[in-house]
Structure formats: C-alpha cells, structure tokens
Amino acid sequence: MSEMTETTLLSVHDLSIDFFRSGAKLHALRHVDLEVRPGRIVGIVGESGCGKSTLASSLIGLLAGNAEIVSGSIEFEGQDLARLSTRQMRAVRGRRISMVFQDPMTALNPVVTIGRQMIDIQYREKRSSAEKRRIAAEMLRTVGIPDAESRLSAYPHQFSGGMRQRICIGMALLMEPALLIADEPTTALDATLEVQVIKLLKELQQQFGCAIVFVSHHLGTVAELCDEVVVMYAGEVVERGAVRDIFRKPSHPYTQALLECDPARIKTPTRELPTIPGTLPDLAHPPKGCIFRERCPKAFARCEVEAPADYAAEGAEHRARCHLLDGKARGTA
Amino acid sequence: MSLAPTTSSSPKSGRPSSWRSGWRRLAADRLGFFGFVLVALFIVAAILAPWIAPYSPTQIMVGPRLAPPSWEHWLGTDQIGRDLLSRVLLGGRVALTVAFATIAAALTIGFALGLAAGFGPAWLDNILVLLFDAVRSFPTIVFGLAVVTLLGPGLSTVVLVVSVTSIPIYARIVRTQTQALRHADYVDAERAMGAGIFRILFVHILPNVVGPLVVLASMDVPLVIATEAGLSFLGLGVRPPMASWGTILNDGYTFIRNSPWPVIAGSIPIVLVTLGFTFFGEALRDIFDPRLRRDV
Numbered sequence: 001m002s003e004m005t006e007t008t009l010l011s012v013h014d015l016s017i018d019f020f021r022s023g024a025k026l027h028a029l030r031h032v033d034l035e036v037r038p039g040r041i042v043g044i045v046g047e048s049g050c051g052k053s054t055l056a057s058s059l060i061g062l063l064a065g066n067a068e069i070v071s072g073s074i075e076f077e078g079q080d081l082a083r084l085s086t087r088q089m090r091a092v093r094g095r096r097i098s099m100v101f102q103d104p105m106t107a108l109n110p111v112v113t114i115g116r117q118m119i120d121i122q123y124r125e126k127r128s129s130a131e132k133r134r135i136a137a138e139m140l141r142t143v144g145i146p147d148a149e150s151r152l153s154a155y156p157h158q159f160s161g162g163m164r165q166r167i168c169i170g171m172a173l174l175m176e177p178a179l180l181i182a183d184e185p186t187t188a189l190d191a192t193l194e195v196q197v198i199k200l201l202k203e204l205q206q207q208f209g210c211a212i213v214f215v216s217h218h219l220g221t222v223a224e225l226c227d228e229v230v231v232m233y234a235g236e237v238v239e240r241g242a243v244r245d246i247f248r249k250p251s252h253p254y255t256q257a258l259l260e261c262d263p264a265r266i267k268t269p270t271r272e273l274p275t276i277p278g279t280l281p282d283l284a285h286p287p288k289g290c291i292f293r294e295r296c297p298k299a300f301a302r303c304e305v306e307a308p309a310d311y312a313a314e315g316a317e318h319r320a321r322c323h324l325l326d327g328k329a330r331g332t333a
Numbered sequence: 334m335s336l337a338p339t340t341s342s343s344p345k346s347g348r349p350s351s352w353r354s355g356w357r358r359l360a361a362d363r364l365g366f367f368g369f370v371l372v373a374l375f376i377v378a379a380i381l382a383p384w385i386a387p388y389s390p391t392q393i394m395v396g397p398r399l400a401p402p403s404w405e406h407w408l409g410t411d412q413i414g415r416d417l418l419s420r421v422l423l424g425g426r427v428a429l430t431v432a433f434a435t436i437a438a439a440l441t442i443g444f445a446l447g448l449a450a451g452f453g454p455a456w457l458d459n460i461l462v463l464l465f466d467a468v469r470s471f472p473t474i475v476f477g478l479a480v481v482t483l484l485g486p487g488l489s490t491v492v493l494v495v496s497v498t499s500i501p502i503y504a505r506i507v508r509t510q511t512q513a514l515r516h517a518d519y520v521d522a523e524r525a526m527g528a529g530i531f532r533i534l535f536v537h538i539l540p541n542v543v544g545p546l547v548v549l550a551s552m553d554v555p556l557v558i559a560t561e562a563g564l565s566f567l568g569l570g571v572r573p574p575m576a577s578w579g580t581i582l583n584d585g586y587t588f589i590r591n592s593p594w595p596v597i598a599g600s601i602p603i604v605l606v607t608l609g610f611t612f613f614g615e616a617l618r619d620i621f622d623p624r625l626r627r628d629v
Contacts (some may be wrong), residue, residue, distance in 0.1 A: 094527035
C-alpha cells in the first residue's frame with residue numbers, strides 16, 4: 001500500500017510513535033496511514049489526546065524530545081521524512097512544508113516587529129531586503145491586513161487574535177510550500193473569527209494550490225473546509241474517506257458517536273449534551289483487540305481478541321477499522 | 334472586526350524611529366529623566382575630571398586641614414589638606430572605569446554562558462548553574478580578599494573581582510529567559526520555517542534578552558561602584574594617594590568627630606549615582622518593553 005503514485009504528495013505508512021515518560025513507553029501513534037494528494041485539504045479529527053497533534057508534528061519533524069518514531073515512513077516528494085537528518089529536514093521545513101500553530105497569541109515573537117519576522121523567514125532567498133519587504137507587505141495584503149505597508153513595523157500585540165492568525169498563515173505561506181499543516185488554527189479564536197479564518201484558508205488554498213493537513217476537533221469546520229477526513233481515536237486512524245462519506249455514512253462506531261455528540265447536529269432541545277461514555281484507554285498498555293471496544297455500543301466477541309483490519313466501507317476510498325464491515329465489504333486490505 | 338480597516342490603531346508615521354519614541358518616553362517619565370540627568374552629569378564629570386578639578390587631587394596642603402566647605406574648597410579639605418572636590422571628581426573617574434570595565438566583561442561572558450546553559454544540553458546547564466551558585470555563595474568582599482592576597486591590590490584586581498562575581502547575575506537572567514523561550518510557540522514556528530539554532534538565538538532569543546540585560550546592567554552600576562568603594566575602603570582596591578570614593582570615606586571616617594565633611598563628600602556621589610542609575614534603569618525597563626509602550 002505504500003506505493004508512491006504520481007498523484008500522492010504525502011504518504012504516511014504504518015507510522016508508530018512512542019513517547020518515553022518516567023520509564024513507561026506511551027504508544028501515542030500506532031500504525032497510522034495517511035495520504036495527501038496535491039492541492040487537497042485533509043482534515044484530521046478526534047478528541048483531545050488521540051494523537052492528532054503528534055501526527056501533525058511528526059510531518060514537520062518537530063516531535064518532542066522524548067518521542068521516537070518506532071516504525072513506518074513519511075514519504076514526501078520522494079524523501080522519507082522519518083529518516084532525514086535535522087539538516088535535511090530543515091531544508092524541507094518552511095519551503096516545502098510549513099505549519100500554522102494553534103495559538104496566534106504566542107506564535108509570534110512579542111518583541112520583534114511583524115515586518116522583521118516576515119522578512120527574516122525569507123533568509124534563504126536571494127532577494128534584496130527591499131524586495132523581501134515588498135513581498136512581506138504583499139502577503140499581509142493577501143491575508144487581509146489593511147494598511148499592510150505601515151503595519152509591517154507594528155508589534156504582534158498591536159493586532160487582534162484573528163489578525164495575528166492571519167499573519168501566521170501568511171508567514172507560513174510566504175515560501176509557497178507544497179503542504180501546509182494547520183494544527184487547530186481556529187481553536188483559540190471565537191466563532192466569527194473561526195469562520196473568517198476558514199474562509200481565508202480556503203481562498204489561499206485555491207490561490208497557492210498547496211495541500212493542507214487541517215487538524216481540528218471541530219467537526220463543523222472540517223465539514224466546511226476539507227475534501228477528505230481522517231478520524232483518529234487513541235493513536236489510531238479508525239476511519240478515513242471523502243468528507244461526504246464520513247459525514248453521511250460514518251462506518252466506524254466511534255465516528256458515529258462523535259457525530260452524534262456534535263451540538264450543531266442535535267435537533268430536539270435537550271438539557272444534557274450527548275457524550276461518549278468511558279475514557280481513552282491507557283496508551284502505555286493498549287488493550288488487545290479493537291482499541292474502541294470498551295466504549296463501543298456495538299462491540300461483540302471478536303472485538304476483544306482481534307484488532308480489526310482496514311476494511312473497505314461504502315464509498316470510494318472509504319475505509320474503517322471495524323469488524324462490522326467485514327463480510328459486507330468488498331474485500332480486506 | 335478584523336476585516337474592517339483598522340488604520341486608527343496603526344502607527345501614525347510609516348516607520349516610527351524607535352530611538353525617537355524611546356527618547357520621548359524618557360522625557361515624559363520625570364523620575365527616569367532625573368536619573369538620566371544624574372547619570373549624564375556623572376559620566377561627563379568623570380571624563381572631564383582632570384580638566385575641571387580645581388586642584389590636583391593628590392597634592393597635599395592646598396588648603397587648611399579638615400576645612401569645612403568654602404569658596405576655595407567647595408567640599409572642604411581632608412586631613413592632609415587635599416581638596417575634596419578634586420578628589421571626588423577624580424574618584425568618579427575610577428568609579429566609572431571600574432563600572433564600565435566590569436559590566437562590559439560580566440555582560441559579555443555572562444551572556445555567552447547564559448545562552449549555553451539555557452539552550453545547550455542538560456548536563457552543561459547543570460555544570461554552569463553549579464558554577465554560578467558556587468561563585469555567588471562567596472561574599473564578594475571575602476572573595477576580594479582572597480584575590481588581593483594572590484594578585485595584590487589595585488584597580489585591575491577590583492575589576493577582576495567585581496566582574497567574576499557579577500557574571501552569574503547576567504548569566505542567570507539570560508539562562509532563564511532562554512529556557513523560557515526555548516519552547517515558546519514562536520520558536521517552534523521558526524523551527525517549522527526551517528531556521529537553525531543560530532538564527533533562533535539571534536533573531537528571536539536575543540531581542541527578548543537584551544532589554545532585561547540592559548536594565549540589569551544599568552541597575553548593576555551602583556552596585557559595582559559601591560563594591561569598588563567598599564574594597565577601596567578596606568584598602569584592597571585603589572592604592573593611595575590615588576582618589577576613589579572608597580578611599581575618601583576611609584580617610585575621612587577616622588576624623589568624623591573632628592569634621593564630617595570628608596565622609597559627606599565621599600558618600601554624596603555614591604548616593605546620587607545609585608539613585609541616578611536606579612531611576613534610569615527603571616525607565617529603561619519600561620522603554621524596552623514594547624508591550625508597555627503607550628504610543629500604539
């Protein structure tokens with residue numbers, strides 16, 4: 001399954017990552033597969049602690065010091081990013097892959113002007129500083145900062161949160177990367193700004209033609225923005241497919257439960273919001289069989305003994321790890 | 334809100350000179366400006382001391398002994414009839430030299446060690462912090478005694494003692510700041526942009542550290558001057574007959590029952606310079622923090 005087709009930009013195959021914490025090994029990611037085609041927007045959803053951000057960080061080589069890639073590959077433009085040296089990885093970062101972080105309030109250096117930060121990240125380009133300044137101002141205009149030229153000499157605290165996130169997005173796109181990783185870029189913003197930033201991302205994606213890996217726990221924004229969705233649970237990809245298939249025909253009980261919990265989908269008034277009973281399993285000792293079994297309303301005997309394979313589900317390229325799909329599926333992977 | 338033009342909150346001019354705006358804010362801060370004037374006076378007086386001193390600071394019996402202030406001797410004379418104003422001026426020169434030499438040395442070395450401790454591997458950090466703590470645990474004067482015993486008294490010994498004991502102060506500030514910033518989101522963001530360690534250090538860490546460092550240095554000046562005076566007072570610093578505020582105090586305190594003027598003459602400049610640098614340092618602290626700027 002790891003064959004790099006012409007149309008694949010990023011192909012993560014069988015990626016497993018462990019964290020070492022006080023002697024214990026935490027299996028944060030287990031056998032994760034992810035495909036991103038050029039110019040597509042892929043959403044990664046799941047509850048907190050399911051490994052979304054770990055996956056995003058691994059793509060750009062910014063894993064924490066106590067993390068280790070145990071197995072698997074991250075193929076991007078003909079290189080395996082999991083095996084690059086720091087120096088080689090640095091050549092990829094910023095230019096081919098860049099990242100937008102969760103909190104725009106802390107992602108900009110408070111004591112350096114926006115202009116200097118935007119000019120500085122062009123250090124690898126052979127441009128005059130006037131040219132770099134012009135490009136920086138151009139990008140500020142592109143992301144919708146009014147009065148861009150004079151705003152270059154402003155400090156981050158002189159901008160609102162939404163504007164800062166626009167600036168962060170602009171900085172990430174300054175080198176026109178092939179892949180942009182957005183790690184919950186709207187979580188720290190209020191709902192109105194969230195819509196604006198999502199719109200902006202969509203516009204910019206069309207303008208720059210880059211692929212986006214969009215990490216979020218907000219299902220609404222994912223439905224709005226993404227072409228494809230990857231659903232993660234406890235460090236595993238449980239379901240993936242086109243956004244329409246995932247939202248209309250969720251095949252994995254976890255995805256179904258997740259969608260039922262989305263307050264935006266609740267039709268009848270209720271005093272209690274639905275939740276998924278139970279908590280995440282202990283990732284130091286993941287249970288045998290299906291990872292979701294303990295919280296799954298549809299679990300049966302097979303789920304306790306055998307980890308489900310990546311079964312095909314209804315729809316093109318729609319796959320889910322659930323035994324319920326075995327049999328009615330058109331064959332296993 | 335962010336889509337609407339918000340030009341009202343942008344700086345008036347295209348690119349405000351940070352020097353000019355800093356100067357404006359200093360002028361607005363009365364205490365800070367007072368401090369600045371004291372500091373400026375001290376520096377000018379120290380530089381021009383040989384030319385503006387009315388008498389030779391070391392010549393004895395230019396007037397009567399232990400004379401109170403008069404038109405001939407503004408600050409009076411000491412026990413062997415030397416003009417105290419001239420001695421205070423020349424002593425200021427010693428104080429300024431010691432202050433600048435030690436702070437330049439301590440700042441440079443402390444900055445480098447602090448960066449190494451803050452950004453380097455954990456073992457290096459542990460060793461350096463142990464070193465800083467070891468140096469700080471010696472009382473400066475006792476450490477000075479030991480060094481003087483080895484190298485003999487003199488101005489360069491004072492500079493050495495004071496800089497070695499000040500290095501940890503600077504290094505610790507730099508280390509703490511660096512460590513706090515090391516995992517800041519914008520440092521990660523910069524890494525995600527492909528930046529290497531030196532780019533991160535100089536573009537992102539340095540500007541965050543310079544402000545506190547300059548403030549610390551300006552507040553450290555009076556401390557250094559007091560230490561120099563203290564060492565000279567104990568006879569470990571400047572050798573007689575050369576003038577230093579410490580030696581003026583030392584000479585004067587034996588005769589304090591007969592005449593308080595030498596002690597007053599020796600302590601007033603110490604008090605003024607301490608106040609001056611402290612006020613100035615506090616004003617600088619406000620100026621260096623862009624978040625405190627009012628002209629946004």
